[in-house]
Amino acid sequence: MTATLIDLAVSMGRGLAITAWLTMGGCALALACAFLFGLGRVSERRAVRAISIGYIELFRGTSVFVQIFWLYYALPAFGILLSPMVSGIVALGLNVGAYGAEIVRSAVGAVGRDQAEASTALNLTRWQSLRYIILPQAVPRMIPVFGNNAVELLKATAIVSLISLSDITFQAQQFRIRTGQTIMPFIVTLLLYFMLYLLILHGVRRAERAYALPSGNRPS
């Protein structure tokens, strides 16, 4: 019994580390892609807009399953051999980043035109207007939706058993096959994912407070 419990703790602990790294790395990349391509989507330059739209539609239009498979199993045929962890982070980050880009685009679009025009009238550059006027008003709108995306990313990490990464779900499955126990690993799996979910929720709450607009100006 003790041996089984130690087995469970060891394997689930290893799985937790993998899932946590994937989630953090994936979220960081997704955030970067969201801003890069979300703002590129509303750029004045045609080529930048086209590239951004291409990225967003490609990664929203195909499943993360296909994407991770291409990164890990098909790219080596073209001479690119990414490690499993990098493949996982890149696939999750690019996929969720495409949804994030749409969030950035719509949040920026929801800031009134008058704000951009007032910025121009005050002779701010486009960058200054974005940085000091538009984004501070758009970011509070993005945070809760980004939070949802982060949770989606967390749940999508379970896909990495495909590419030889032993995350929480995979470890639970391996434990079942090793020991024949089903209830225990599933309880632990449930608790671990829920704990990670609560951590993300906590982070989102903090970010919401940090970026909150003064009362009365909260986006509705």
Next chain:
Amino acid sequence: MPRLNRERPHRALLAGLALATLIVGAPAARADDVGSMAGSPSGSQSGRGLTTLRQRGFARLAMSNEPPWAVIRADGSIGGAGPDLVRAVFRRMGIDDVRGVVSSYGAMIPGLMAGRSDLIDSGMFMTPGRCMAVAYSQPDLCDREALIMQHKGRPGPRSYRDVAADPNLLIGVPAGGSEERLALTAGVPPARIVPVPDGPSGMIMLETGRIQIYSLPAMSGRHLLDLWGTRRFDLIPADGTPVMCAGAAFSRDATDLRDAYDRALAALQANGDYARLLTRYGFDPALSLHRTRADLCAAPQPTAGPRP
């Protein structure tokens, strides 16, 4: 557990990608046919020839958790009859280190093709289809099909035909595996065949009455009964089913490595190490004795034993 053409939810996609990789790698396969080893896209960046492996000092073994065929332990280390045999063979070839690439069952062949492993040994049965995708060694671990059912104290079904004859029986099969085809061939209607995702799930389905019979390779069944306790369940060989054999699977552009492996395997079979290792895990070393890759790869799809 080892399965023939095991279905996974994404099997079609896996197959498609595997095929795509195969096509991309096709020039390499042709170059290999005329005896050249270099110049393949996957070969050039991952190098899986014998010399490359010797220089690198270790081999990468893809496997999934299919006890007792292949086992992944809590600390991530690997064991089981297949990997242990592979270790012994490679040691004889002068490569002392074999590292596990832990995969899901369906991802092992695409991974091999993508250069992410040097070989697979995870109780993956030889079939004509797989023999075209990978270069198999001579058969190493062989087994028969078996049936598990709750212990009732009275005689139950002994073959797929018996299952077909009793309209009250639901039979669980490893999703899409050879067992499904065996059952269909014996006349079990599709509505009474239930796909089972993994061993423990099959046992729970038996316990809760979702299925009455669970069919799978005998060695896998024995392992499950060890975990579940033999008193409540019966494990019997399924009458009239063919012997299936697994082997180590290599990339098709690494036949030199495969041939070297075959020679070392034959040596271990000759000196008795092979039989000792298999017996330790409960496998019958005699089953592979008169079976060859050529026969198994050419075999027609299994039938449900002798015709009446």
Next chain:
Amino acid sequence: MQPLIRIAGLSKSYGSSRILDNLSLDIPAGQKVALIGPSGSGKTTILRILMTLESIDSGQVEIGGARLFDETATGPAYVAERRLRPIRAQVGMVFQHFGLFPHLTVERNIVLPQILNRVASEPEARRKAMELLDLMGLADKAAHYPDRLSGGQKQRVAIARALALQPRVMLFDEPTSALDPLRVNEVLQVLHAVARTTDMTMLLVTHEMSFARNFADRVLFFDHGRIVEDGPPDAVFDTPRDPRTQAFLRLSSQGE
């Protein structure tokens, strides 16, 4: 002397409707100009073009001798951003709906543009902001966010914000039309004070005829994208020549 603002042959259409019809206009430095006329006659559009917010179909605009448009194959296009910025620096605008930044305090609304434009250091910018807020009678609102202010207060902050950058030209687009009638006067008084005490060139679109008369050196009456009447306030208001001006002024005076 060369006029500060020179508008030549300016035309603009939305679809089939002509908003500005081959409009030409020179404004010398320091002039206070009131733009009046029925709604939809193109008054806002002309201010927005001067603020580089609106494209045109043909014509040219110069401010301080610098052209706003390059002639391209597809018609006039604003000159490159790099050349546009020094021109914009000379122009300020106050919008009908204020355009205050809701995420910044009143003080910060005035300070930030100064800093980003590098016209003042942080302490200088804050001193300037307080000075202007004092002038506007809003010194006690410096730390408030815009949503806590009344419309009249917001508009005064917007005026202070534009003035802080010390433009040569100020554009006011109906600065009082979005206000509670009780609040109109507080803004008009500020405008009046500014007009009296600076040599800034000012263009004011308004429906407050009596204020226009007090404020302006020159009154332009717009109708359907054209200037129908152009003269000193007394002439335009007392002895309008065009029947359209006469009709408009008659209606306006009934409203007042």
